Each structure stands twice: as structure tokens, then as C-alpha cells.
Amino acid sequence: ETGVTQTPRHLVMGMTNKKSLKCEQHLGHNAMYWYKQSAKKPLELMFVYNFKEQTENNSVPSRFSPECPNSSHLFLHLHTLQPEDSALYLCASSQLGGEGYTFGSGTRLTVV
Amino acid sequence: RKEVEQDPGPFNVPEGATVAFNCTYSNSASQSFFWYRQDCRKEPKLLMSVYSSGNEDGRFTAQLNRASQYISLLIRDSKLSDSATYLCVVNPGNTPLVFGKGTRLSVIA
Numbered sequence: 001e002t003g004v005t006q007t008p009r010h011l012v013m014g015m016t017n018k019k020s021l022k023c024e025q026h027l028g029h030n031a032m033y034w035y036k037q038s039a040k041k042p043l044e045l046m047f048v049y050n051f052k053e054q055t056e057n058n059s060v061p062s063r064f065s066p067e068c069p070n071s072s073h074l075f076l077h078l079h080t081l082q083p084e085d086s087a088l089y090l091c092a093s094s095q096l097g098g099e100g101y102t103f104g105s106g107t108r109l110t111v112v
Numbered sequence: 113r114k115e116v117e118q119d120p121g122p123f124n125v126p127e128g129a130t131v132a133f134n135c136t137y138s139n140s141a142s143q144s145f146f147w148y149r150q151d152c153r154k155e156p157k158l159l160m161s162v163y164s165s166g167n168e169d170g171r172f173t174a175q176l177n178r179a180s181q182y183i184s185l186l187i188r189d190s191k192l193s194d195s196a197t198y199l200c201v202v203n204p205g206n207t208p209l210v211f212g213k214g215t216r217l218s219v220i221a
Contacts, residue, residue, distance in 0.1 A: 033208065042213040043156070043199075056208065090155055094209075100146050100201075101209060103155035 002026050006091050006104035014112055015081060021107045023074040023091030032074040033101065034066060035090040043090070049074060050096060081111045115139065116212035118200050124218045129190050133215045135183045135200030145176055147185050148199040150214065156199055159185075190219045 004025045013019050025032065034046040048056035049068040063085075065077040074091055088108050092101040118135045125131045137145075145162040160167065162174040162183050173186040183200055200212035 043211045045208055048208055088153070099144060099161055099203075100158045103157070106155050108153075 004091060004093055004102050004104035006089075006107055008107055009105065010108045010110075012110045012112060013078070013081065015083070017081075018077070018079040020078065021076040021089055021091075021109075023076075023104055025072055025074075025091075025093035025102070025104075027093055027095075027102060029093035029095045029098075029102070030071050031094045031096050032068060032071070033092045033094075034074065034076050035092065035103075036087050037090060037106075038087040047076075078109075081109075083111050086110045115210045116200055116202050118212040118215045120213060120215060122216040122218050124220055125190055126220055127190055127192060129219075130186065130188045131190055131217065132187075133185045133198055133200075133217075135185075135212055137181050137183070137200075137202045137210075139202065139204050139210075140178075140181060141205060142202045143205045144203040145183050146201040146203075146209075147172075147174055147183075148201055148211075150197045150199060152196075156211075159198070187217075190217075192219050192221060195219045 007022045032049045036044045045058050046060045047066045052068045052071050063080050067075040088106045090106045091104040094101045116137050147159040148156040149159045150156040160169050162176045164176050166175045171188045175184045195218050197214040197216050199214045202210045
């Protein structure tokens, strides 16, 4: 596997469910990010992890809970989501001080 | 003033046309700049970095004007496959990259 891998690619969940999104990067990067992109809207930064420590939380509701066990893996735990949380969730990684981010293919989430 | 501003478009151009997008940024201390391309329902992908001296990659040319705080992307001889949203991205230095809202391009046969 190369690059940034996200699973699952698609997820449909009910408002009372608990699910997790997974991201794995094979690039040796030391920073990872979660972004949300709603339909026809720009990217919204949710969380930032540098060297597996959370450095930024952009006022994200507590029903989204990130976890970064090591610098290669990032999870987003979801519980009691709302229909307006339906969106494309993108993971990205970068090398601090380096250039640009590499994005995963995203998880398209639908909350019903 | 928004951190990164782009004309959302859409820009509808015929095949073979030349099209240019501009982007302005507010943080004069920004250190590096990029153009990303995002296809519908896909992830953004790095198209090219933008350097002060300007840089070219095939049909694509990027320019940076630090004094005026704007970045441009020129696409020559547009192809149908160039249809996408182009994101202007700024690296402020010690915080995450700042993404513009994107400019939509549709190249029409």
C-alpha cells in the first residue's frame, strides 16, 4: 500500500449508531489531519495531529472523537451523529516543514 | 478580508482555450503556495507548487506576486479532462495549510 488509505470508502449509519473511520499513511509523515467537505462546500479543517499529539480542534462537536495511536494511523470515532453530518471526510498527511498535503480518497458518510 | 479568496466560477471554456485563475491571500508572512485540483466527489490532489520566479509544468503555469499577495494559474490549450475545481492553497508557516474555496472549470467540446 502506498500513500494515504482511508476505510471505509462509503458508510451509511443511523443517528444512534457508533462507527469509526480509519486512515493510514505509508509516507513516513509526522502530521495527520481530518477534514470535512459537505456537498458543494469548501474543505473544513477538523483536527490536526503533529507527532501523534493533537494540536488543533476547530470547534468540532464532541460527537466526533479523533484518535491517533501513532504517527501512521488516525481514527475518527463517530457517535449520535446528525443528518447534517453527512459529508465526505478526508484524511491527509504531511511532513512538518515540508510541502503540501497528501489526501486519502475519503469516506463518504451518510447519516440517516 | 478572507484568508484566501478565489472566484468560485464556474469558468466555462471551449477546448483549446487559455484560461487563467487568480487567488489573493491576506497573510503577508505566508511562506509557500500551491494549486490543488479536485475532481467531483474525489480528494484534492497537488497540481503544482508556486514559486516567486514562476513555474511551468506542461500546459500549466503558476505565478506568485508577493507584493500584491496574489497567485495565478494559467492553463493553455484546455482539455476536457481539465474540468475540475482548482484550489488555491497557502502555507502560513506555523499553522495548517489554508485552502481557498476553489474555482470550478468546465471545458466544453
